[in-house]
Amino acid sequence: MDFVQELRGLIGEESVSTNPTVLEHHSHDESYHTPHLPDVVVFPKNTEEVSKVLHFANEHRIPIVPYGLGTSLEGHVIPYQGGISIDFQLMNQILEVRPQDFLVKVQPGVTRGQLNKELKKYGLFFTVDPGADATLGGMAATNASGTTSVRYGIMRDQVRDLEVVLADGRVIHTGSMTAKSSSGYHTTGLFVGSEGTLGAFTELTLKVYGIPEVILAARAVFPTVEEAVSTVVDILSAGIGVARIELVDARSIQQVNLYSQTNYPEKPTLFIEFHGNEQGLNYEVDFAKKLADENHCEQFIFETNSKERAQLWEARHNLAYAFIHRSPGKKMMVTDVVLPISELAGSIKDARKAMDDAGIDGAILGHVGDGNYHIILMIDLDNPEEMLKAESLNKHIVDYAITRGGSCTGEHGVGIGKAKYQRREHGDALDVMKAFKAAVDPNGIMNPGKIFI
């Protein structure tokens, strides 16, 4: 532990903490995964300090875990091997807004809420919305996505350039400020989603969009999950500009009503948001409604004023809390998988049946335009039998997805929770990933134990 003293010499007393509360704060994320303390937490103020810390850690084979706000869901930031947790909260500057280029340069500790507040002044917004007000560095590290990805793409699609500090302290830039490039390997895409295992991000250049002229929200109620999903396929085929299209199953709507004092019909429901200009949108919304009708939509209700619209998305975002609320003493286990959209309805039905069979309650909700859905299970971590059931349910859902050309996680990432499915999903490609990691982190100091087991 004398390395802590050396760290203090390296980047200053005030930037290095072993305070028990600070250590505890960096021992967990928002998931059910078991916490573990780091030996020390550092708070660098710039790229140079990050470089110094990594170079030092690499020389001494000390594990490094980059840490944003700890909102990850698969244990990504838990330092299971101790070592140094790097907290980027002091690197939280918005460095440059380039409205004409639809670009912004930020430090990794900037949150998406903070960024959107600044961008609003320019009539711009940052699209990726994973729910939590995460840091942009963290969102790039896990390749976050969320409700708006069906229209605007995932985190990887927004990152033009990363400044990355490698394990040995070298600082590289992975891209440029251009919309596209065919120069050299596309390492930006590889670093996005690498979960801190390839390097630490110290600057991000991100794509932003103009705030749409009109935003409309609607709720569409269907007899079955199949008909809801089929509507989504029809809407996407027609090229209608939905910006969000979220599925909430009947059981979950029940819980929404209880928790949010809403009175929504307790059937499979799509929560939809349209972005566009007034004339274009009117036509598109009518068209979407017609497509929903053809799929036996029972109600298609516009939330025209901003209060009702806010209530609708609040109800959707509060779904997790709705289940937490009624399950005192239990902890949330969230899993997410993604499939080709043609396999989505079958997968969701199968998952609900598996939950019923196992006697575990929970929510099913999906970014259905992406073929991505989540299951929120409420479990008692101290009940080994229930834990076992939940784990086996998780495995069942992942198996179903991978067998049908899907993936074990659409947006939460691998962390520790999905590491056991990597070989099954990637086969020999997993060895290629390991080889890429070894090429830039030969000593294995960067977030060890994550992704690869």
Add this chain to the structure above:
Amino acid sequence: MDFVQELRGLIGEESVSTNPTVLEHHSHDESYHTPHLPDVVVFPKNTEEVSKVLHFANEHRIPIVPYGLGTSLEGHVIPYQGGISIDFQLMNQILEVRPQDFLVKVQPGVTRGQLNKELKKYGLFFTVDPGADATLGGMAATNASGTTSVRYGIMRDQVRDLEVVLADGRVIHTGSMTAKSSSGYHTTGLFVGSEGTLGAFTELTLKVYGIPEVILAARAVFPTVEEAVSTVVDILSAGIGVARIELVDARSIQQVNLYSQTNYPEKPTLFIEFHGNEQGLNYEVDFAKKLADENHCEQFIFETNSKERAQLWEARHNLAYAFIHRSPGKKMMVTDVVLPISELAGSIKDARKAMDDAGIDGAILGHVGDGNYHIILMIDLDNPEEMLKAESLNKHIVDYAITRGGSCTGEHGVGIGKAKYQRREHGDALDVMKAFKAAVDPNGIMNPGKIFI
């Protein structure tokens, strides 16, 4: 050369050729770069044969060059170190169309024309249009893009999964059939654009789109390049769904008129295509026209019937031939760079001035929505002074771009022509790229001498 006999034993007499005409055919691409013969050309029929060839070549340290149709523009497929050219023309099957998932699985030798003919039956189309009717394997290898990328994205955005044969013969899949994933490293994006230096592609899963209800084309004429570019920025800011928006400069329009018997005003011109549904489009087109007017547009002319529309895009696509036609005995040197869009107008003006100063004639045309433009120079390869001038012009244009946050190639790729700019553009990140290559191709047999020098 006795390895050729061994190859025949490995994959059959009929699949291995040393016929001089065949060798010559595989010695060049469409560029001005000096040809070089391979020792042998093989025509594998399936993944297993590709794997056998690579494994064999790796054991014997024989260079491998994957070959599609040879339409590349920077010498990518020229076997400067001899060895084996792998021609994928026999692997040209469309394996599966999944309309509901907007996906198609193809072998690498399928051309985009062949694919679009098949997709039409389903009301779908493949979006990437680099001009040439290239193979999809080749387009993935160079990360091709083109006129439609402003709306639908580049080749990398379309590739969901690649089956890749690695140097040692291992066969991996880099992705899945899903719209997104956060499982493991995104190796798909790294292999796309790797120009045959990381492995050979044997199967591609690609994203396709519904054919738009209505397609409208227009020509917008401006007093200056700046005003044309400014219109593009305004159109993109407004979220108007342009599918193509191409800039052709005044000098190039002159040549178009001469060659295509058109009578277009000889001023900076945008060639625009709108995709959408009728009602939505009418509004968007009016809006676009208004934005053009605000930028002093002198003419905004719709090519309403399909014949006029075809003539417009033919004129655009024939621009290269228009210059070739008037320069008998000269060869085309095409260069492409990409910049943040705010730097585009300045870059194009600077390039035209540099061409005038050097006394070299040529076309300037750009995928201006992407910040990408090409210069087509007509040069006499046997005139060392002219070659030197052209090379120095190329360098000037690249320097201008990189200095302003741009990249030395937007879509043509590195090959041999842009290898010398890689260190300047990527700095230490180039060493990371090399390390990734070494991780999967330790003997350096895959397309040696390309990208890295």
